[in-house]
Amino acid sequence: MRTPLRDTWTYRIAAFLVVGVVFTACGDDSPDPAPVPDAGTEVDAGTEVDAGSDDAGVPDAGDNEPDAGSGDGGEPDAGTSCEPSSVTDLLDNGEWDPRFSIGGVSGMDGHVPHIYDLAKTPSGDLLATGYFRWFGAQASTPLIRHQDGQWRPEPRTWSQEIxxxxxxxxxxAKDDTTLALATNDTFGDRGGEVWIQSPDGVQVIGHFTGLVRTMAYVRDELWVAGQFQLEENGAIGLAIWDGTAWKLPPGGPADGSVYELMLQGDDVWVGGAFTRVGGISSNKVAKWNGSRWESYNFPIAGNGVYALTLGDDGTLYAGGTFAYDFNADGVGSIARWNGVRWEMLDGGVSTGFYPGVVTDLVFNQGKLHVGGCFNFVNGQGYGNPLALQANALALWSPESGWENWPQAISPxxxxxxxxxxxxxxxxxTFAVWEVPIQRFLLDGDRIYVAGTLPSIDxxxxxxxxxxxGGQWRAEGAEPGHGLSGGAQMLAVGGEQCTVHALGDISHAGGAAVPRTVLQFTDAGWQALGELPDMECLDLAVNAQGDIYVACIDWDSVQSQLLTWSGTEWTSLGDLSAHGFISKLTLDSLGRPWLTSMVESTSRVVRWTGTQFELVADGLDGPVFALALRPENDDPDRPAFVVAGEFTHAGEVPARRIAHWNGTTxxxxxxxxxxxPITAAYGPNGIFASTNHEQDMDGNPVQGRLMLGHWDGTAWRELATPENGMPGPLNEEQGGVHSFRKLAFAGTDLVVVGTIFPADGGPTHAYVFNGERFLPIGGGVSALTMDDIALTPDGIWLGGNIAEAGRGENLLPTVGMAHFRRRAAAP
Structure with a gap:
């Protein structure tokens, strides 16, 4: 099953994005003195090319071919270029690398993949369903089955549209081949259909407004529960399909939502937000014993009961969102029936000052396993020495009370x-459906945990x-080389042109990794030693394989330029005189250059090999971009361009961008x-992208450059329909394109950012060949596109990426995307 690229989360909510629901999707990047940094094989660290002479005073557009050059005696060698030999050939004969899938399930860009429900068939197969469309690198219906020891997509495809x-x-599951499914529209008005899937196909048996949370077969009748109203008979919260028609619960309807069904022998327990069900008064909890309803009146105030379970001794436990006083004691949301009435369970769960939420419960091996949304158990979290920290998962036993769920950590x-x-x-808001810890299923002694969680431990x-047995296990698809978190910074270097990544990443290729630089090799991702406890802003790697990371140490309140010794991270030297680093790049011989800020003034600093040396000063505001000219007569004194929120460069009036000609x-x-968002300096001159902004009257500021080129005398907009860049989606409501990163491959300029064509064309990743913009492989689906790196075998992109390609060539690629030369057929 393939889904067209236009069916993406960001396209489907584009109208909301324009007005700022998700600013990054249709707006521009806010300037920041230390933004998410440039890194990788950037325009200013590539092969040496002439971008115009200095003697004209202002650089021209440049017209010379690249020349790798060579270092002077005693100087470091520029090394071999890591750029593709021909980007044009790559675009014509390339493909997206399919290796960057992740474990579990995955989906389109935007809204997190979600498993809403779990079930077991009579033969013991497990079912998981929700909102997703990939199982590893394989396209999948939003239903997977665990059978014979492994998960696989449910093999049926539906002619019936969801x-x-x-x-x-x-x-x-009624039996191994007959399933009931409730559809869910994550984006539109809440509502859907109830299906019966059998070997004969799909039968739509019901329609509802709202959402279904759980279903169960009770003596061959399908009980459907949730926050909904059924169109066919008007039932609210609970409806029953007898095989031919819908009916109300025996004795009469529920008068509110029913969030939980628990089956025990002939008994059916229901929990929710009702006050009556089956003709009896029973607040939030009741039991159908096969012949009549029994009341378990739950008087504690709150939104409702979301979960029910029975202990080994038959004690009934309830979880949800409820408290005696939501503002006073800050605890609640879990209770037990003592045979006469409900009582809060040992201080309950808390988010700190307020009660937490319990979404599911299971009792196993003498302990109650609790999941939901909470930070503490055993009382209010703050100022209470008896409270235990708990990250949405905890255990409780009748003998010892609350305890931590082993290894239940999920940073x-x-x-x-x-x-x-x-x-x-x-x-x-239907909020309970969106809690990350959503559902439990007990199979033997193994507890399956489902929701939006990316991983645990x-x-x-x-x-x-x-x-x-005290261990967490991955489920679903086997992982590829995808990332849990996006590669915000990329760099390429070393003799093998190795790709390096740094970002907010917890797992790579299915393995937990420390906060550090990752290297991608033939064996997959390899993590270097953990970085010091600093805020790291930028990454660069030179041709010799030297790795540099720019960080701020907030304990000592100063910047550090770190390098990898092969065994540990070490500082190059004292930067305290130069303030706080904002940008890092490399010169043509692989030596670090920095922009930094001292009080309100920015400067450019270089590393000579033994010390930091001031190059230029006097920029009266923060710098967001630094790009060195690739070819220079003196590699120690290259020309460069800086862009930021300044008005002067030294004594020279310069609005937001300035050129250094080697001396001034x-x-x-x-x-x-x-x-400005970013800037580039390449063989064809200087390029800059800027933000869309409004004046005090709310009108767009005129003269904004989506992608501007300095032609030697004036700025010229390149991102035009005449040059092949389609107009932005919802332009009349303020939709715009913005380019976040620029990188040269020869004279071709690779650009990524927020690019939503109005015609539904390829998104976010293009190449400008000097005449036209050409999409890279049908585009990329992502929340953010953060960086570019170039290697001889292709183009690497980093960011919050979920998919790449279009139509039959669409595939999952998570946290990273690699457009490579098409592999030869075997």
């Missing part, structure tokens, strides 16, 4: 947008993991009318 195209929120990252719902928001499998600053015409 309303909204998102997936399913609930699943139940784990994802490239997708995860709504920050906890489950205690107003019911109209070392088990990196998006949306589903399992726990048994000079203006580039009237400068830039809006804040």
């Amino acid at each position: 309303p909204g195209g998102a997936g399913f929120s609930a699943v139940a 784990n990252r994802t490239v997708w947008y995860a709504p920050s719902f906890c489950g205690d928001e107003p019911p109209v 070392g088990a990196a499998s998006q949306s589903i993991v399992s726990y048994e 600053f000079e203006a580039l015409g009237d400068g830039l009318t809006t804040s």
Whole structure:
């Protein structure tokens, strides 16, 4: 099953993006004195080319061919170029690398993949369903099955269209081949259909507004529960399909939502937000014993009961969002039935000052396993020495009370947008469906945990993991080389032109990694030693393989330029006199150059090999971009361009961009009318991209350059329809393109950013060949595009990337994308 590229999260919510629901998708990048940095094989660290002479005062557009050059005696060698030999040939004969999938399941760009529900068939197969469309590198329906010891996509494809195209929120199995499914539209008005899938095909048996949370077969009848109203008979919260028609619960309807169904022998327990069900009064919890309803009236205030389970001794436990006083004691949301009434369980769960939320419960091996949205158990978190920290998972036993769930740590990252719902928001938001820890399923002694979680501990499998015997295990698809988190910084260097990555990454290729630089080799990702506890802003690697990372040490409140010795990270030297680093790049011989800021003034500094040396000073504002001219008569004194939020470069008036000719600053015409995002210096001259901004009256600032080229006398906009760049989506509502990174391969300019063509064409990644913009491999689907690196075998892109390609060539590529020369057929 393949899905066209236009069916992406960002396209489907584009109208919302324009007005700022997700600013990064249709807006521009806000300037920052230390933005997410340039890195990798940048325009200013490539092969030596002439970009115009200095004697004209202002650089011309340049017209010479690249020349690798050679170092002077005693100087470092520039090394071999890592650029592709021909970008044009690569675009004509390239393909996206399929190796960068992840474990578990994955989906389109934007909204995080989600497993909403788990079920077991009579023969013991496990089912998982939700919102996803990839199983490893394989296209998948939003339903997977665990059979004979391994997960695989449910092999059926449906002629029946899923309303909204998102997936399913609930699943139940009548037998091994007959399943009930409730559809879910993540993006549109909440509503859907109830399906029966059998060997004969799909039968749509019901339609509803709202969402279904759980379903179960009870003596061959399908019970459907959730926050919904069924169109066919008007049932609210709970409806029953008897095989031919819909009916109300025995005795009468529920008068509110039903979030939980628990089956125990002939008994059916229901939990929710109702006050009556089956003709009896019973607040939030009731039981159908096969012949009549029994009340377990739950008087504690709150949104409702989301989970029920029974202990080994038959004690009934309830979880959800409830408290005696939401503002006073800050605890609640888990209770037990003592045989007469409900009582809060040992201080409950807390987010700190307020009660937490419990989304599911399971009792196993004498302990109650608790999942949801909470930070503490055993009382209010702050100022309470008895409270235990807990990251959404905890254990409780009748003998010893609360304890930590072993290894239940998840400082784990994802490239997708995860709504920050906890489950205690107003019911109209359907918040409980978006809690990261969503569902448990007990199979023997193994507990499956599902939701939007990217991983737990070392088990990196998006949306589903399992726990048994004190160990967490990955579930779903086997991982490829994809990343948990995006590669915000890329660099290429060393004799083998090795790709290096740095970013907010917790797992690479399914393995947990420290916060450090990763190297991609034939064996996959290799992590260097953990970086010091600093904020690291930029990455660069030279042809000799020297690795540099620019960081700020907030403990000592100063910048450090770190290098990898082969065994540890060491500082190059004292930078305290130069303030805080904002940008890092390399000169043509592989030596670091920096921009930094001292109080309100920025400067350019270089590393001579023994010390930091001031090159230029007097920029009266922060610098966002530094790009060196690739070819210079004296490699110690290259020309360069800086861009930022300044008005003067030394004594020279220069609005937001200035050129250093080797001895002095000079203006580039009237400068830039809006804040710059990035700049590049290549064989064809100087290029800059800027933000879309509005004046005090709310009107767009005129003269903004999406991608401007300094032709030697004036700035010229390149990103025009005449040059092959299609107009932006929803342009009339303020939709714009913005280019975040630029990198030269010879005279071709690789550009990435927020690019949403109005015609539904390729997104986010293009090459400008001097005449036209050409898409890279059908485009990339991503929340952010953060960096570019070039190697002889292709173009590497980093960011919050989920997919690449179009149509039949669409594939998952998570955190990283690599467009390579097409592999020869065997």
